[in-house]
Amino acid sequence: MATINAADLGVPSRRLRTFLVATRHDYISLDGLPTRQRWNCGRWDPPALCPSTSAPWPQRSMAAALGWSAGERINTRGNRRTSGGNEFSADGLSWCLTEKARSWKRVSDGQRLTEAQAGLLAGFPGDFPWQGSRTKAFLQAADVVAPPVAAALLGTVLGIEWGDHVAEYMERIYQAPAPPSPLPPRRAVQEELFALAS
Template sequence: MTTQPRPRVLEGFAGAGGLSEGARMLNLGPTLGYEIHPNACATATAAGHARVRADIRTLAPAGLEGLEGWVSGPPCPTYSASGKRTGRSDLDIVIGGAQTLFAQTSADAHTATYRQVADERSALVLETLRFALGIEGLQWIVAEQVPAVERIWWEFAASLATAYWESCDVITLRADDFGLPTRRTRRFLVAAREYTPDFSGLPIRSWWWTGRNREPEVLLPQLWTPFPRVSMAAALGWPAGVRVNTRGARKTAGGNEFSADGPAPGLTYTARSWWRTDLGSVDGRLEPWQAGVLQGFPPDYPWQGSRTSQFQQAADAVPPLMAAAVLGAATGRPWQGAVWERLDQLHDAAQPAAA
């Protein structure tokens, strides 16, 4: 019987494997992910990522040993612009819940937050801080969410800085800045206990920082990117001039079509209804593997479950190239070469020779 090596990195809300793929690209591991949804677990397991199916709220961080990093990607529907945005009305409650966690009042006080919010999914983001504070000896943290959680990430960063973490950054990244054909935008919390991460070369669109005994600062963004701009059409091997229908005949203020000659909008599960207007709604419909490629997964990534579930998994995932870059910066590992290697595999975009 083969014994699995003890994980060095623990993932919460690990999903189908976006952050796991990023860790694999860096040879950062071994990792172990907790995930509640069976299809996402099945996909990640089929792709070779270790998963335990569990509700993270039922798990205790106390007693976890030998971990270097904690990675967390709590679900975002209540905060996302594509959802009902109930999380935005729950922001003050969630921030109060973070303060309760930091004060270490009681487990009952933490669970009470779930009863106070309009949608309990809004409070799941608190598990990021609960594990960050509860895992003894942790050296670094990477957590991601939609841009609307900015205030929550600030609160978490301030709490960690007060607990004597050396550096706590909240940064905004966009997928097309990493050579991906989608404008997916994510907000990351990156914290290091004993050092300051090197974010050189990371295309940062907004940047907030605090640290041990330091007042928060807004730092200048780093907008330059070395990576190519890749269109949806080029990524999927389509001819120029293709348009994609997103809403059938239903018209909205933003229209119901976009050109594939640029990056696609950020994916949600509704991409299952996208189709090429030149081929029609049957022959031209987007397939799950194509949604995965737009996010930076290999074409043969083993998505499991129904069509709707596969699109949901792909849309929920952090783009692996973005994940590799952030994990590399957080841990001091070279990451640019890994990103270029994946871009070359996906889009024949080889890294330029050094001058």
């Protein structure tokens, strides 16, 4: 099992997802995947909680992802005050989206978060075709696995180099230079291991 935060791959919101990766015949190494937590069930190695073997990617703020100026604040609950607060700064990561994000608005001008902006915060292109009403579009954006997380997990499991592809995708959707991938190319790591073994 692996817990991955989309923010650790450069997505501008906190999105923790836990995945069960199973195989019948082969051991799958999740090394290089920026996980928050990993659990080895014990089929090939003793059961254990494993430390992460990769550093998170540089974070992208909500304001930077949406093209907003620094200093913007987001109101999440209108005039209601709760113990957790009803505002946060867009200069850091966005709070995790829920269907209720449809009511978030910028404090400076009262502009509500759009479906396209919610998609960008979830790691989707701004022109992604969300379906249904505004509420349903926000629910879809809240429930998805961010594409960079899916690419990283599937690439790791299938042994496909994914770091450069994810970095290019992120650069394309956020129209900003991609943070450098902290991962060496998978082939280079394998060649180093073969060299050590011989």
